[in-house]
Amino acid sequence: MVVFTYDNTFDGLLSCVFFAYEQRKFPDLILSESDQKPLFIDEQYHVDTEKEKSNRVWKGLGKKISKFARNMLLSVWLSELPETTMLLFRYIRKNIDHPQGIEMNFGDDDVLRVKDIAQKVGADARKLIQFVRFQETADGIWFAPVSPRYNVLSLIVPHFTSRYAGQPWIIYDTERNTGLYYDMRTVQEITFSQKDLVELKSGRLDNEKLSDEEAFFQKMWKEYFQRITVKERINLKLQRQHMPRRYWKYLPEIQ
Amino acid sequence: MNEKTLEKLQILADAAKYDVSCASSGTSRGNVKGGIGTATGWGICHSFTPDGRCISLFKILLTNHCIYDCAYCGNRRSNDVKRAAFTAEELAELTIEFYRRNYIEGLFLSSGVMRNPDYTMERMVRVVKLLREVHRFNGYIHMKTIPGASSELIAQAGVLVDRMSVNLEIPSEQNLKLLAPEKDYPSVFAPMRFIQQGMLESAEDRKKFRSAPKFVPAGQSTQVIIGATPDNDKQILSLASALYKRPSFKRVYYSGYIPVNSGDSRLPVLSKPPLVRENRLYQADWLMRFYEFKAGELVDDSHPDLDLDVDPKMGWALRHPEFFPVDVNTAPYEMILRVPGIGVKSAKLIVTSRRYGRLNSEQLKKIGVVMKRAQYFIACRELPMQTVNELTPQYVRRQVSQKQKKAAAELLQYPIDWGE
Ligand code: SF4
Numbered sequence: 001m002v003v004f005t006y007d008n009t010f011d012g013l014l015s016c017v018f019f020a021y022e023q024r025k026f027p028d029l030i031l032s033e034s035d036q037k038p039l040f041i042d043e044q045y046h047v048d049t050e051k052e053k054s055n056r057v058w059k060g061l062g063k064k065i066s067k068f069a070r071n072m073l074l075s076v077w078l079s080e081l082p083e084t085t086m087l088l089f090r091y092i093r094k095n096i097d098h099p100q101g102i103e104m105n106f107g108d109d110d111v112l113r114v115k116d117i118a119q120k121v122g123a124d125a126r127k128l129i130q131f132v133r134f135q136e137t138a139d140g141i142w143f144a145p146v147s148p149r150y151n152v153l154s155l156i157v158p159h160f161t162s163r164y165a166g167q168p169w170i171i172y173d174t175e176r177n178t179g180l181y182y183d184m185r186t187v188q189e190i191t192f193s194q195k196d197l198v199e200l201k202s203g204r205l206d207n208e209k210l211s212d213e214e215a216f217f218q219k220m221w222k223e224y225f226q227r228i229t230v231k232e233r234i235n236l237k238l239q240r241q242h243m244p245r246r247y248w249k250y251l252p253e254i255q
Numbered sequence: 256m257n258e259k260t261l262e263k264l265q266i267l268a269d270a271a272k273y274d275v276s277c278a279s280s281g282t283s284r285g286n287v288k289g290g291i292g293t294a295t296g297w298g299i300c301h302s303f304t305p306d307g308r309c310i311s312l313f314k315i316l317l318t319n320h321c322i323y324d325c326a327y328c329g330n331r332r333s334n335d336v337k338r339a340a341f342t343a344e345e346l347a348e349l350t351i352e353f354y355r356r357n358y359i360e361g362l363f364l365s366s367g368v369m370r371n372p373d374y375t376m377e378r379m380v381r382v383v384k385l386l387r388e389v390h391r392f393n394g395y396i397h398m399k400t401i402p403g404a405s406s407e408l409i410a411q412a413g414v415l416v417d418r419m420s421v422n423l424e425i426p427s428e429q430n431l432k433l434l435a436p437e438k439d440y441p442s443v444f445a446p447m448r449f450i451q452q453g454m455l456e457s458a459e460d461r462k463k464f465r466s467a468p469k470f471v472p473a474g475q476s477t478q479v480i481i482g483a484t485p486d487n488d489k490q491i492l493s494l495a496s497a498l499y500k501r502p503s504f505k506r507v508y509y510s511g512y513i514p515v516n517s518g519d520s521r522l523p524v525l526s527k528p529p530l531v532r533e534n535r536l537y538q539a540d541w542l543m544r545f546y547e548f549k550a551g552e553l554v555d556d557s558h559p560d561l562d563l564d565v566d567p568k569m570g571w572a573l574r575h576p577e578f579f580p581v582d583v584n585t586a587p588y589e590m591i592l593r594v595p596g597i598g599v600k601s602a603k604l605i606v607t608s609r610r611y612g613r614l615n616s617e618q619l620k621k622i623g624v625v626m627k628r629a630q631y632f633i634a635c636r637e638l639p640m641q642t643v644n645e646l647t648p649q650y651v652r653r654q655v656s657q658k659q660k661k662a663a664a665e666l667l668q669y670p671i672d673w674g675e
Contacts, residue, residue, distance in 0.1 A: 105611040106604045107618045130301055134356045142355065163293045165286050167355060216256070217352050220264055224353075227268035228314060229304040232513045232528055238307025242300065253302055 001028045003044045008032035010077050012047065013085060014054035017092050019047045026093070030085045061092060064101035072118035079121050079150045087113055125152040129159055131247045134169060135218075136211040142169040145200050145250050153180055157187055174201045203250045218252045225253035256345065264349070266339040270319040270330050271365060273515070274422075274478065275508040279311040279360035279395040281473030282417045290391035292354060292361070294417065299360050312363035312397055313353050317341055317379055321367030325435040326522055327424070327483050329515040330367045340369065343378060347385040354394055361395030361417075362386065372403035380408060383415045395473075402442045406449050413453045418473040418505070421446045426491045430484040434521055443477075450475050451503040474505035481536060482529040483512040483522055488561045489554040491536065496543055496550035509536040535561040542568055545599055546592055564656040569595045572632055573648040580634040580642040584613050595655075596629030628655060 004019070004027040006012035013030070020026050025045065031037065033046075062070060073091070076084050091110045095101045106112050127148070134142035142164070146153075153173055160169065161182055170190070172179030177197055181190045192200065199205065207215070248254045283296035300309035318340035319330040329336065341349075350362045364382060369375045379398060386392040396416040400409055413419065421443050425431035428440040450471055457470035477498065479491060495507040511528035539561055542548040546568070553567050554560065562570040572579065572595050581590050583597075583605055591602045601623040608614060608622070616635050620626055631643045631651045643651050 102611065104607040106608040106622055107611055107614055109621075112621055126299075130299055132357045136355070144357070159293075159295070162286050164291065164355070166289065166291055213352075217356065220261060220349070221353060221356070221358050223261060224264060224268050224313075225302065225304060225310070227265055228272045228310065230272055230306045230308070230513065233306040233308075233511075233530065235307040236305055239303045239305055242307065242309065243303040251302065 001038065001040055001042055003027060003037065003041050004030045004047050005033050005035075005044065006030060006047045007049050009049060010074070011051060011054040012049040013077075013088060014057040014092075015049045016047045017057045017089065017096075018050075018053040019045070020089075020093075021096070027089070030089060057092070061095065064095045064098075065103040069103045072114055075118040075121040075155075076114055078152055078155070079117050081117065083113075084117070087117075121150045121152060121155075124148050124150045125155040127244075127247055128152060128156050131243070131251060132156075132160075132171060133250055133252055134164075135205060135252075136214045137205065137209055138211055140168065140211070142167050143205065144169065144171045145174050145203055146171055147173065147175045147246075147249060149246070151176060153178070161187060172200060203255070222253050222255075256348065260341075260345060260349070263339040263341055263345075264315075266337050267316045267319060267341065268314075270367070271314050271316045271363075273329075273510065273513065274314060274363075274365060274399070275308075275510045276397070276420060276476055276478060276506065277309055277311045277314060277363065278418075278476070278506060279397075281505055282395065284393055286393055287391060290393050291351070292392050292394035294361075294393065294395050301358055301360065310358075311360045312395060313350055313359045313361070314363040314365070315341075315346070317346065317364060317366035317375070317382065318369050319367045320369045322370070323368055323435070323437045325424075325438070326516065326519050327434055327480060327512065331516070334516065341382075343381040343385055346382050347390060350386060351390050351392065354392070359394075361392075361397070363397040363399075365399035366401065368401055368403075372401045373405050373408060376401045376404035376408040376412070380412050380415070383412065387415050397473075400446050400450075402438055402446075404446070406446075409446055409449055410453060413450065413470045414457075414468040416471060418476060419450050419471050420476045420478070421450070422478045423494070424478065424480050425484055426479050426486040426494055427484065430486060434483070447475065447477070447501075451501055454503045471503070474503050476504070476506040476508065478508040478510055480510050480512050481533050482525065487554075487559040488532075488536065488539070489550075489556070489559040492539055492543070492550040492554055495540060499543065507540060509533050509540070531563050532561070535563060535567060539567045547589065565652065566595075568593075569628065569655060573643070573652055576643045576648050579632045579644065581632060582634045583619065584609050584635075594629055594632045596625035596627065596632070598623070 002025055004016050006016050016027070016030055025043070029038065073088055076088060087110060091114050094108070094110065095103065102108055102111060106115065128146055132144045132146060134144045137143050153171060157180060160171065166184065168183050170179055170181045172192070174197065177191060179190050179192070180187050278298045279294070280296065280298035282294040284294040286293050298311055300311045302310040304310060318338070319336070320338050320340060321330045321332055324331045324333050353359045354361070364379055366375050366379055383396055383398065386396065397418040397420065398412055398416045399420045399422065400412070402421070423443055425434055432439055453470040454474070457467060460467035461469070479494070481491070498504045498507055511530050511533040512525065513528045514522065514525055539553045542553065543550060548571070552571055561567050565573070572593070578593065581594050583591055588602060588606050591597055591605055592599065604622045605614065605619070616626065619635070631641070631646065634642070
């Protein structure tokens with residue numbers, strides 16, 4: 001069995017592709033250094049991440065597949081699913097080896113799987129755009145805790161910076177303990193301490209941390225949510241289908 | 256804002272809830288400097304109420320006072336209900352506060368008729384003016400026009416809002432007159448025509464001057480109530496298909512009748528709203544808009560009502576076994592689209608993928624074809640020839656109808672505008 005190890009970054013993965021073609025060695029498995037290694041390894045290579053090489057692979061791929069397909073690969077990467085490393089490697093290899101590329105061949109398992117995962121990641125990002133709830137804090141920052149299935153925070157930045165250009169906000173992934181802070185000019189990554197995180201996970205900030213009006217508007221919204229419901233048509237299954245329970249955690253209307 | 260506003264919200268949300276439309280699609284717009292909000296082009300639902308309906312827009316009435324007396328409406332003047340009215344400032348501010356918290360995509364403003372149509376419409380225009388000009392709000396606004404309002408006011412509103420609607424409510428004029436004596440079809444069709452004219456003129460102007468204002472850029476929509484009158488599906492779908500032929504028309508909404516006023520002999524007594532029928536109408540509407548079906552193919556004089564047991568596409572296929580089987584590896588896209596169990600997405604994937612080699616049934620399944628339904632209508636090499644022709648339409652109908660009935664009752668395809 002041929003095993004590559006790499007630094008678990010997207011550029012690292014592209015460097016693995018470069019390395020494979022350069023050495024004519026194709027891995028059965030690509031692992032990050034900290035991963036548990038299998039028992040029977042015939043050959044093991046560590047691949048260094050080199051931006052220049054990964055760029056060449058990425059550019060070369062651009063000649064075979066569309067921009068849309070390349071974006072799908074990035075989305076698949078954000079899924080962080082264990083299968084992604086090898087899936088992306090195989091997908092890229094198949095496209096390099098085929099004279100015209102196979103982006104449209106959905107009869108191929110890997111092409112179909114890349115599309116499926118990319119769609120799931122896209123759907124997760126859309127769900128976030130739907131279900132993010134900001135609370136106005138006492139210091140004027142609009143704060144939203146979230147817990148998306150995939151690591152999609154980076155995908156929703158353009159939507160929120162343009163929509164709420166004039167209000168500073170934080171969208172915080174409480175599962176991955178990482179967030180984005182927009183100060184009305186740029187967006188930067190932030191991390192809270194473990195102690196703060198405990199409070200965040202409850203979804204409710206302490207009252208003294210919230211603005212004076214926040215509780216009132218949450219109450220108005222909850223009331224609206226109840227009043228706009230048509231009792232003669234109650235259909236909880238349909239509600240859950242469109243708004244799966246995993247997104248309910250931070251919705252004030254459902255608390 | 257205080258407890259008083261809360262009480263108004265309770266009354267006026269309650270009074271607005273039966274209007275179905277909530278779509279926020281059809282306009283794409285970036286923010287402006289110093290402003291708040293964008294329109295994304297795809298309808299974003301921000302929440303789903305326990306009835307499974309989407310909250311995209313803040314759907315609210317300006318007031319539930321009304322001088323009219325429509326039999327099917329809870330706000331009619333002869334009802335003894337609590338009345339309330341927002342001030343324009345209050346409603347604009349509340350919209351902004353909801354919007355800032357990402358609760359909504361924008362506002363869907365409707366109203367009962369206070370004093371007279373123009374008086375009401377003028378106040379509605381004030382709300383959207385405040386939003387656009389004072390709050391510099393760039394999110395989505397849908398306004399339901401007031402029957403009988405002057406065209407000057409519609410023209411003023413048209414350059415401020417994204418979508419306008421004029422509700423037909425009742426699918427035939429004689430029944431509308433029976434139930435809403437103060438209304439008639441001209442009072443509905445005249446503003447519809449006016450809105451369309453405004454849209455077409457603005458499109459012309461914008462060819463000459465890029466800065467000319469857009470007029471109702473997301474088009475217009477309407478709503479019809481289903482089951483309050485004996486009007487059949489043929490009547491309803493022909494009406495819808497005539498409306499869709501107009502360039503300005505984006506959506507027709509179907510709203511299963513819910514009796515809100517008891518003891519009116521002009522209206523039927525129903526134990527439950529006709530939800531399955533409503534769902535079938537949405538499916539038929541979908542087929543007309545995205546599958547190139549004509550109203551006459553779905554309902555005709557011998558089948559004036561949609562089949563409640565099977566979906567309209569299946570219904571058509573069972574009435575036309577001679578069209579099948581379709582060979583997915585060679586048939587043109589339009590024919591593949593007619594196969595029950597194959598949607599627009601799968602049809603497209605089939606057409607692009609089959610260039611790389613013949614597709615087998617395993618691949619079709621993975622692509623998203625629902626084989627349980629499609630199997631009777633396609634030819635595929637390794638499937639035994641057990642199509643609708645060998646098995647007979649009656650047999651296939653029995654196989655699929657039980658399952659579909661259950662699905663239709665549970666999962667009502669409500670108008671969510673993903674990817675419209
Ligand atoms: S005009 Fe509108 S609000 Fe007034 S009674 Fe008729 S449907 Fe109801």
